[in-house]
Amino acid sequence: MAVLAPPPEPVVAAAATGGWRRRLSGRRTRFGLLNATPVVVYLLVLFVYPIFSTLLLSLKDEDGGFTLHWYADALSGTSLDILLITLRISAETSAISLVVGFLLAYWITRLRPIWAGLVMLVVVVPHFISALVRTYGWIILLGDHGLVNETLVALHVPGAPFQLLYNELGVVIGTTSVMLPYTVLLLYAVMRGVDRGLIAAAASMGAGRLVTFFRVYLPLVAPGLVNAGILSFILCLGYYLTPALMGGPKQTMVASLIDEQVMKNNQWNGASALGVILLLLTFAGLLSLRLVKSVSEAAKNRGGA
Amino acid sequence: MKDTWIDRRSFLRGLGAVAATSALAACGTGTSRSAGGGAGTGSKTLVVRNSGGAYGDANMKAVLEPFMKETGIEIKVINPNYAQMLAQIKQGRPQFDLIDNSMIDFVKFAQEDATQQIDYDRLKSVKNADIPKNLLTPTAVGKNYWGSVIGYRTDAFGGKKPNSWADFWDTAALPGSRGLQHVDADIPELEFALLADGVPMDQLYPLDLDRAFRKLDEIKGSVKKYWDTGALPGVLLGRREVDASTVWYGRLNDLIKQGQPLAYVFQGARRQSNGWAIPRGAANVDAAYQLIDYSLRPEVQAHFSEIYPFAPVVPAAYKSIKDEVAATLLGAPQNLETGFDANVEWWVGNDEVVTKRWQEWARV
Numbered sequence: 001m002a003v004l005a006p007p008p009e010p011v012v013a014a015a016a017t018g019g020w021r022r023r024l025s026g027r028r029t030r031f032g033l034l035n036a037t038p039v040v041v042y043l044l045v046l047f048v049y050p051i052f053s054t055l056l057l058s059l060k061d062e063d064g065g066f067t068l069h070w071y072a073d074a075l076s077g078t079s080l081d082i083l084l085i086t087l088r089i090s091a092e093t094s095a096i097s098l099v100v101g102f103l104l105a106y107w108i109t110r111l112r113p114i115w116a117g118l119v120m121l122v123v124v125v126p127h128f129i130s131a132l133v134r135t136y137g138w139i140i141l142l143g144d145h146g147l148v149n150e151t152l153v154a155l156h157v158p159g160a161p162f163q164l165l166y167n168e169l170g171v172v173i174g175t176t177s178v179m180l181p182y183t184v185l186l187l188y189a190v191m192r193g194v195d196r197g198l199i200a201a202a203a204s205m206g207a208g209r210l211v212t213f214f215r216v217y218l219p220l221v222a223p224g225l226v227n228a229g230i231l232s233f234i235l236c237l238g239y240y241l242t243p244a245l246m247g248g249p250k251q252t253m254v255a256s257l258i259d260e261q262v263m264k265n266n267q268w269n270g271a272s273a274l275g276v277i278l279l280l281l282t283f284a285g286l287l288s289l290r291l292v293k294s295v296s297e298a299a300k301n302r303g304g305a
Numbered sequence: 306m307k308d309t310w311i312d313r314r315s316f317l318r319g320l321g322a323v324a325a326t327s328a329l330a331a332c333g334t335g336t337s338r339s340a341g342g343g344a345g346t347g348s349k350t351l352v353v354r355n356s357g358g359a360y361g362d363a364n365m366k367a368v369l370e371p372f373m374k375e376t377g378i379e380i381k382v383i384n385p386n387y388a389q390m391l392a393q394i395k396q397g398r399p400q401f402d403l404i405d406n407s408m409i410d411f412v413k414f415a416q417e418d419a420t421q422q423i424d425y426d427r428l429k430s431v432k433n434a435d436i437p438k439n440l441l442t443p444t445a446v447g448k449n450y451w452g453s454v455i456g457y458r459t460d461a462f463g464g465k466k467p468n469s470w471a472d473f474w475d476t477a478a479l480p481g482s483r484g485l486q487h488v489d490a491d492i493p494e495l496e497f498a499l500l501a502d503g504v505p506m507d508q509l510y511p512l513d514l515d516r517a518f519r520k521l522d523e524i525k526g527s528v529k530k531y532w533d534t535g536a537l538p539g540v541l542l543g544r545r546e547v548d549a550s551t552v553w554y555g556r557l558n559d560l561i562k563q564g565q566p567l568a569y570v571f572q573g574a575r576r577q578s579n580g581w582a583i584p585r586g587a588a589n590v591d592a593a594y595q596l597i598d599y600s601l602r603p604e605v606q607a608h609f610s611e612i613y614p615f616a617p618v619v620p621a622a623y624k625s626i627k628d629e630v631a632a633t634l635l636g637a638p639q640n641l642e643t644g645f646d647a648n649v650e651w652w653v654g655n656d657e658v659v660t661k662r663w664q665e666w667a668r669v
Contacts, residue, residue, distance in 0.1 A: 078665050144482075145545045165546070166530050249487075249531055249667035263388040264489055264660065 051279075058272035070273035079257065083277070086253045089168065089243065090236035093175040094229045100176070101183030101228060108184070109191045120188070127181045135245050138174050139165060142246075166248040174242035179232035186231065190224030226292050234285045238278055254278055350379040351592040355405035357384040358536050359556055363613035364405070371608075372599050378592050387413070390584070394419040399584045403593040408578045409492065411445035412653045420444040420582040427594045430601035434619045439649075440578055447580040448600055449615035450636025452644060453486065453494065454554045455570035456538055461548035470501035470573045473549055474520070476527045483524060484541050484550030487531035492652050493663045494551055495521075496645070500573045510648040514659065518666055531667060542567055554635050555614045574635050574644030578618065610634055 061067035073079060104123065108116045126134060141147050142164040149161035164170055194217065202212045240255035247253075254274055261271035353369065355361050361382060369380050383401060385393070387410055393399040395417075404411075404420070414420045422443055425431055431441065440447025455473050457466065462479045466472075472479060486494050495512050498520035504513075529547050532538050538552035539560050554574065557567045581597045583590060599605060606617035607625040616636025617623070623631060623638075631637045635644060 078668050081668065140544075143544050143546055163529075248529070252668055260489065260664070263386055265657075266388055266391065 054272045054275055057269055058276050060269060070269050071277070073270055074273045074277055079274070082252050082254060082257050085251065086237060087281075089171055089175065089251065089253060090233050092168075092172050093179055093236045094233040096172065097176045097179040097183045097232050098225060098229050101180055101187055102225070104180075105184050105187035105191055108188055120184075123184050124181050126177075131178065131241050134177070135174060135242050138170075138177065138246060142170060142173065165246060168247070168251055171243045171247040171251045174246040175236050175239055178239070178242060179235060182235065183228040183232055186228040187221065187224050190221045190227075194220045223293070223296070226289065230285050230289045234282050237281055237285075349377070349592075350381055351403065351589050351596060352381045352383060352401040353403045353405060353596070354383055354385060354390065354401040356535065357382075358534075359559060360535070360613060360615075363555075363609065367609040367612045368600050368605060369596075371605070372596055375599070376592075376595060378595065380596075390414075391417060391419055394584045394586060397586050399586050401584065402587040402589040403596060404582045404584060405448075406579060406582070407451075407491070408440070408442075408445060408447055408580055409647070409649050409652055409656075411442065411580065411582050412649060413656075414582060414584075415442070415444045416653075419585055421585055421587070421590070423583070424594075428598050428601065430598050430619070434601065434603075434621065436601070436618050440580065440618055445580050445582040446597055446601070447578045447618050448597075448606075449580075449609070449618060450576055450578050450634075451615045452554045452574045452576040452635040453491075453497075453551055454574045454635070454644075455549060455572075456542055456552035456557050456567060457549035457570065458542055458545065459566040459568050461545075466568070467549060467570055468572055469570070470497045471503075473497070473570075474501040474524050476524065479549070481527075481548030482529040482546065483527045484538055484547040485524075485528050485531050486551050487533040488660050488663045488667075489533040490535065492647070492656060493659055494575070495659065496575055496647070497551065497573065498524075506573070506645045509645060510651045512651065512655075512659075514662065518662070521666065539567075558614065571635065571640060571643040575647050576635055576644050577647045579615075 058070050059066055059068070061069065075083070108119050108123075111119060139146075143149065144161050144163070144165075146164075148164060152160035152162070164173065198216055198220070199212055202216045207215070238255050239253065240259065243251050243253045244256050244259075254277075258271045258274050258278075261267040261274070355364060361384070365382065369382070372378070373380055385401070387406075390399065390401070390404065391414070393401075394414075404414075411420065423441075423446055425441070428446070431446070436447065455467055455470070459466065461481050465479060467479055473483070476483070495514070495517040496509050498517045499509055499512065500506065502516060502520045504516075530537070530541055532541065532550065535553045535556050538547075538550040539557050541547045542550055542552075542557070543560050543565055552569070554569060557565075557569065561567050581593075581600070583593050587593060600609075601619055603617075603619050603621040604625060606619045606622035609615065610617050610622065610626055611630050614633050614635070616634040617626075626634075632639065634640065
């Protein structure tokens with residue numbers, strides 16, 4: 001979630017060279033730099049270096065020369081299908097977790113604080129349990145003879161038992177449950193900040209419930225919706241465990257393909273290209289977040305003038 | 306005030322040092338076991354790689370624990386897969402001294418020059434033991450026969466049961482979901498498709514890929530899950546997610562003992578062999594040889610087969626295996642007619658092509 005924090009103000013760039021020296025000579029600054037060194041070294045060694053070597057690997061052919069054919073491979077044939085499936089499943093997941101998360105978060109804001117705290121606990125605590133265990137829990141619940149289907153059959157629901165596992169539905173149920181705490185937490189924080197007085201004011205001026213919701217409430221929580229949607233989309237893009245365990249072969253996602261390329265085909269270059277594409281997609285998501293923000297801010301400024 | 310400042314600074318310096326050492330230690334975990342580490346005689350631990358699961362448990366009980374007791378050598382077992390092992394060996398410092406794996410994979414290891422030449426003079430148990438010649442390769446020593454078979458729920462088909470791959474494929478006569486092995490787990494199961502299509506068992510190789518994949522298309526709609534770990538068929542069958550599945554023979558035994566209505570079909574079994582190889586850069590080669598030698602003693606081979614239904618490669622082992630146990634071993638002489646041996650040469654030559662085609666087939 002740190003990636004979503006606004007970037008630090010560009011103070012350093014603005015400072016003149018003299019300012020630089022003065023800043024560096026300050027005891028507090030030296031102290032700060034000393035503090036930062038381990039983290040910087042840590043990030044350089046364990047984060048920046050691996051990413052760059054992955055990038056280089058994805059541009060190397062078998063003889064070590066430069067090539068783009070790993071990217072061409074990744075963006076054609078079944079690899080492209082898998083990329084599109086990944087995007088589709090991620091989009092479905094973020095849409096559903098937004099809707100469910102919105103309803104849940106809205107409901108929690110209306111509860112008394114003690115109940116709100118309890119419900120929040122129920123939403124968040126499963127997240128502390130290993131994703132593997134939770135996924136197996138879903139597999140037990142959703143199987144042909146799992147609790148859900150047994151109940152539906154007992155209730156004589158037409159068409160039961162349904163196939164809820166080893167298909168796209170199963171994957172989306174699984175990934176949505178993983179993403180839900182994120183969306184609920186983000187939306188809850190935004191919704192808590194909404195001034196109830198504005199809703200009351202809208203009502204006092206004759207707006208109906210629907211109008212109040214769409215013209216007053218929704219614009220106020222929109223930034224939270226955008227944040228939550230893009231965050232769950234990004235997290236889902238690289239998700240491995242749930243799709244691998246709850247999906248069938250047609251729900252292969254990019255992370256599984258990377259795993260297969262490395263573990264089965266011993267093909268590190270192709271896997272690197274896929275990894276870089278995944279990273280670029282993540283950046284694209286973050287960029288769109290910034291764009292939406294600046295556009296809405298521009299609109300706000302125009303409205304204020 | 307000044308004192309606290311100094312204290313804090315030295316504290317921070319100390320902290321930095323701690324961080325640096327732990328970072329170095331983290332980078333250095335690989336080197337700590339390297340062959341030239343000089344620890345030499347001091348290091349008594351033998352690290353064995355196997356595939357874990359029910360097989361790993363049985364192996365620990367029947368072979369590794371008695372070996373530890375007899376020799377005093379400590380054994381640690383880890384379960385990296387093929388690519389991880391290869392990457393470690395190529396780095397020059399594998400975390401394991403001895404690999405327990407399928408013989409097909411050892412051919413691939415040898416092609417990558419990742420395993421050491423076996424010095425057969427150091428293996429007393431091999432001399433005059435009549436182990437089949439094809440299991441004593443320059444870089445690997447065979448130790449057991451295993452295989453893939455049909456596993457099914459006895460309560461699934463209304464009293465009927467599958468007797469062959471043709472029955473397994475016949476989802477009209479035996480309706481229900483199927484499970485097949487994923488290519489991530491082992492070589493694909495093309496032979497079963499060909500047998501179901503009527504190819505005689507002794508004329509399978511070279512495999513007719515187009516015909517096999519055409520036959521696989523027929524059953525694709527009934528395949529609910531392609532299992533990628535040896536334990537999964539048992540889970541799928543046990544939870545009634547599938548009614549019949551391919552399975553590595555032996556993996557259902559615990560469930561059957563617990564009373565689950567599961568059974569195997571031997572007809573059309575694909576037999577493979579597994580064995581030992583020593584990776585280049587292994588830290589404890591002496592102990593590795595000792596364990597190989599130990600595992601090929603007739604009585605150890607027999608003991609393992611009684612705990613886990615993998616057949617021995619040392620014929621003398623059958624002297625101490627009870628007949629009713631021998632009847633449950635795929636590789637036992639009386640069962641050889643029911644199955645066929647996977648053709649190692651063919652698979653080594655075609656694995657890459659078939660794997661790629663399978664991956665594309667499964668996703669469309």
